[in-house]
Amino acid sequence: xxxxxxxxxxxxxxxxxxxxxxxxxxxxxxxxxxxxxxxxxxxxxxxxxxxxxxxxxxxxxxxxxxxxxxxxxxxxxxxxxxxxxxxxxxxxxxxxxxxxxxxxxxxxxxxxxxxxxxxxxxxxxxxxxxxxxxxxxxxxxxxxxxxxxxxxxxxxxxxxxxxxxxxxxxxxxxxxxxxxxxxxxxxxxxxxxxxxxxxxxxxxx
Amino acid sequence: xxxxxxxxxxxxxxxxxxxxxxxxxxxxxxxxxxxxxxxxxxxxxxxxxxxxxxxxxxxxxxxxxxxxxxxxxxxxxxxxxxxxxxxxxxxxxxxxxxxxxxxxxxxxxxxxxxxxxxxxxxxxxxxxxxxxxxxxxxxxxxxxxxxxxxxxxxxxxxxxxxxxxxxxxxxxxxxxxxxxxxxxxxxxxxxxxxxxxxxxxxxxx
Amino acid sequence: xxxxxxxxxxxxxxxxxxxxxxxxxxxxxxxxxxxxxxxxxxxxxxxxxxxxxxxxxxxxxxxxxxxxxxxxxxxxxxxxxxxxxxxxxxxxxxxxxxxxxxxxxxxxxxxxxxxxxxxxxxxxxxxxxxxxxxxxxxxxxxxxxxxxxxxxxxxxxxxxxxxxxxxxxxxxxxxxxxxxxxxxxxxxxxxxxxxxxxxxxxxxx
Numbered sequence: 001x002x003x004x005x006x007x008x009x010x011x012x013x014x015x016x017x018x019x020x021x022x023x024x025x026x027x028x029x030x031x032x033x034x035x036x037x038x039x040x041x042x043x044x045x046x047x048x049x050x051x052x053x054x055x056x057x058x059x060x061x062x063x064x065x066x067x068x069x070x071x072x073x074x075x076x077x078x079x080x081x082x083x084x085x086x087x088x089x090x091x092x093x094x095x096x097x098x099x100x101x102x103x104x105x106x107x108x109x110x111x112x113x114x115x116x117x118x119x120x121x122x123x124x125x126x127x128x129x130x131x132x133x134x135x136x137x138x139x140x141x142x143x144x145x146x147x148x149x150x151x152x153x154x155x156x157x158x159x160x161x162x163x164x165x166x167x168x169x170x171x172x173x174x175x176x177x178x179x180x181x182x183x184x185x186x187x188x189x190x191x192x193x194x195x196x197x198x199x200x201x202x203x204x205x
Numbered sequence: 206x207x208x209x210x211x212x213x214x215x216x217x218x219x220x221x222x223x224x225x226x227x228x229x230x231x232x233x234x235x236x237x238x239x240x241x242x243x244x245x246x247x248x249x250x251x252x253x254x255x256x257x258x259x260x261x262x263x264x265x266x267x268x269x270x271x272x273x274x275x276x277x278x279x280x281x282x283x284x285x286x287x288x289x290x291x292x293x294x295x296x297x298x299x300x301x302x303x304x305x306x307x308x309x310x311x312x313x314x315x316x317x318x319x320x321x322x323x324x325x326x327x328x329x330x331x332x333x334x335x336x337x338x339x340x341x342x343x344x345x346x347x348x349x350x351x352x353x354x355x356x357x358x359x360x361x362x363x364x365x366x367x368x369x370x371x372x373x374x375x376x377x378x379x380x381x382x383x384x385x386x387x388x389x390x391x392x393x394x395x396x397x398x399x400x401x402x403x404x405x406x407x408x409x410x
Numbered sequence: 411x412x413x414x415x416x417x418x419x420x421x422x423x424x425x426x427x428x429x430x431x432x433x434x435x436x437x438x439x440x441x442x443x444x445x446x447x448x449x450x451x452x453x454x455x456x457x458x459x460x461x462x463x464x465x466x467x468x469x470x471x472x473x474x475x476x477x478x479x480x481x482x483x484x485x486x487x488x489x490x491x492x493x494x495x496x497x498x499x500x501x502x503x504x505x506x507x508x509x510x511x512x513x514x515x516x517x518x519x520x521x522x523x524x525x526x527x528x529x530x531x532x533x534x535x536x537x538x539x540x541x542x543x544x545x546x547x548x549x550x551x552x553x554x555x556x557x558x559x560x561x562x563x564x565x566x567x568x569x570x571x572x573x574x575x576x577x578x579x580x581x582x583x584x585x586x587x588x589x590x591x592x593x594x595x596x597x598x599x600x601x602x603x604x605x606x607x608x609x610x611x612x613x614x615x
Contacts, residue, residue, distance in 0.1 A: 030557075031614065033612040036562060055265065057262065063465065063525075064530055069533045120269055123274045124269060127267075128268065142350075143558060145555055145556060147348065148348060151245075152241060201238065202238040261469055262469050325473045326474060332472075332473060347555075355445075356437075356554075407444045409442070
């Protein structure tokens, strides 16, 4: 059986690469110069974790450790190379959508874990889990002066919300931290893949 | 005579409900799905206090206590029910405008109180008071990609600025904390109601 | 020879006045009322330093000290007076472009210095230096619902990035803090003036 810690680290790495690539491709599609493309890649990959750290009063890990930065840089380079070679936009390819779902799950789960550690309420845990998952993409939308896609388009943030609730329930039930994180990530991934496969949507009023 | 602490807590509660309702109605008017409407409600009600806490280096109370969250949730539910039953937008009704003014006063006054506690300058106290009062609404405008109404439209932020100055003067003059907060809230409420009644505006250049 | 500390403080003061004036003029051009113009002036001048302080876990100096606030207020008053007297927009005048370049250099250099003190990685130092330099202008663009000019238009943020790298290299090489800051500021100023003079641009993809 795969070690839980390694499984989770792998999911997080996949997410960093996918988020960074998606952000860089978004910047290119918006006609930004190379600097803007790199900024959007890093912001999309590292923005959620940075919001998480600021909310709980920590100096952002993205500014203190090179591990996440290197994965994000790899995603940006990959996106730039693919962009130049293919001359079209791979943002809707299954590979990127799947990697993005893996990233959403890993990010929301780390957000929930940090919220639990900090002693937040259920509401606080859900907010931090959700912002860690969708914050990077939303910040990059705001920089491009767009309503964040999560507010408008699809069943993307809802899995992160559910992941936060799952983590809170597990922690309350005395489940250990590692298992709690994996349960939350599993819930997010399942719901997100279901939403992609079956085109789930929330109602409007 | 009414106890000052109770009077203030009541103002704060009225503000949370009114801000949450106004945010949820804004989200509905913008065509958001149910998730987006809930996000806008919570953000409008809790965003100002969250900015206040981040500026002075505290973990936001909205993530650590359920009291404010419950009042905001009540405001969102109220707005959703009214929306579905009335099929029109109650944002300009006197009841909501009045409750909103009460909330602005309570929020600006708590912002000023936190600024004084933290030992900020007059400028710092005014900034924190104003952002606590208008920050939630402004964040929700930004999420919807709109110039924050306070920057453009009317005499809304100015009362909060004056409230911050009143609190600073009172604290300097040795007035105790509770009375200082009530004086500031009273100044904000008076000015805001005056602006609504007499349509005050600031000049443009 | 001029004392290094005085030279740097002078650059910082010039930058605060120039950034505040540019922000106020931007607000006036956008048709804001007097409150909005003042907000944009202060935000442009003080926003970068505020982001810097929040990222490294400090209460923003702009809320705790009046020195920077007074320089910014002077810039706003200057812009308002010039606006009323000239009835045109002096934002592209050489005097303002030059002062702005001096400010960018001073702000990016202080950001790098704070990043080094906090023990950040190279990436972290570059992020903090760049956000300190361009954060105020970008926040004011976002408040006006515009894609931040630095993401789109010209060779403005790149000098700040290089300044962060220069500071990191100097600190690594054992150069003392004051000289490191001056080296970083010099690199930023040289590159920014070169970009203005020779119209340098980064490639798009």
